[in-house]
Amino acid sequence: MRKNLLAGLAVTCALAAPFSASAASVTIDGNFTDWGITNNGTTAGWTPKTGINYAVEDQSDAMSGFLSPGWGGQAYDAEAIYVTWQTKSDGKTYLDVGVVTGHDPSTATTANSYGRGDIAIDFGRNGSWDFGILTANRSATLLRGDVVATTNANWSTGLWSSPGVFAPEASPYVTKVASGTDVGNASVAISNAFTNMGILGGNHWFYEVEIPVDAFGSHWQGMNPSEAFSIQWTMLCANDIVALNVAASTVPEPAIPALVLAGLAAAGLARRRHNA
Numbered sequence: 001m002r003k004n005l006l007a008g009l010a011v012t013c014a015l016a017a018p019f020s021a022s023a024a025s026v027t028i029d030g031n032f033t034d035w036g037i038t039n040n041g042t043t044a045g046w047t048p049k050t051g052i053n054y055a056v057e058d059q060s061d062a063m064s065g066f067l068s069p070g071w072g073g074q075a076y077d078a079e080a081i082y083v084t085w086q087t088k089s090d091g092k093t094y095l096d097v098g099v100v101t102g103h104d105p106s107t108a109t110t111a112n113s114y115g116r117g118d119i120a121i122d123f124g125r126n127g128s129w130d131f132g133i134l135t136a137n138r139s140a141t142l143l144r145g146d147v148v149a150t151t152n153a154n155w156s157t158g159l160w161s162s163p164g165v166f167a168p169e170a171s172p173y174v175t176k177v178a179s180g181t182d183v184g185n186a187s188v189a190i191s192n193a194f195t196n197m198g199i200l201g202g203n204h205w206f207y208e209v210e211i212p213v214d215a216f217g218s219h220w221q222g223m224n225p226s227e228a229f230s231i232q233w234t235m236l237c238a239n240d241i242v243a244l245n246v247a248a249s250t251v252p253e254p255a256i257p258a259l260v261l262a263g264l265a266a267a268g269l270a271r272r273r274h275n276a
Helices: 002-016 213-219 256-275
Strands: 053-056 078-087 093-101 119-123 131-133 146-149 155-157 160-162 174-177 181-185 187-190 205-212 229-234 241-246
Touching: 053 241, 078 229, 078 241, 093 213, 093 229, 119 213, 131 174, 174 229, 181 205, 181 213, 205 213
Parallel strands: none
Antiparallel strands: 053 078, 078 093, 093 205, 119 131, 119 229, 131 146, 146 181, 155 174, 187 205, 229 241
């Protein structure tokens, strides 16, 4: 009887163990190796390990090359974005984002150059940017690492109204958070320059961001996203934009109390059969 009871409980515990639909584990330290990315001078180097959503568009190593929607070549090339999430030992779930770019994060915003932008997230993929994760200080109160709830009106925009059309006054491309409501804090790490990424060469930098998903409120319920979302990054001119669409999770979370009851019921049935 004891053996059957323990076996039933073991099955229950195995089913009730927390899990994430995207299970890659990464550390936010500016090092991309734990994402499975390798700077080995091949196109295969862009491919991460299993469990990570990603998009790559390594376009140009020419300094004046067209990128879309603007120009700038390698110096403004937004090349890859990676997304995963993990539930840690503290019981909290975190959204992890990585970005590879040829844009130097120390680039100053002057008459002819533009600094780095913020990460933008659109839950529901309805064209409304719901959150910005700041990669730099934007004001006395909006600081690097802040998670800010936004509408499109809270964002600055780029230089282009459409690919190749210079019209800053009509640009739809969001770049940095100008205002909004601070709802949380993310960890942000930016690497030093590295080379030998992809086949086009040039210097690259890796942005790594980790966001506690409770900052997203009702947009993220439990350990997996309850809504599809779009995520993107660009620099302040929006010469090049790297973006990714992520589906809502189709893996249901286990209802732990119900599973425990089911396991106990199964154990009781096994006991009665044993006694019979």
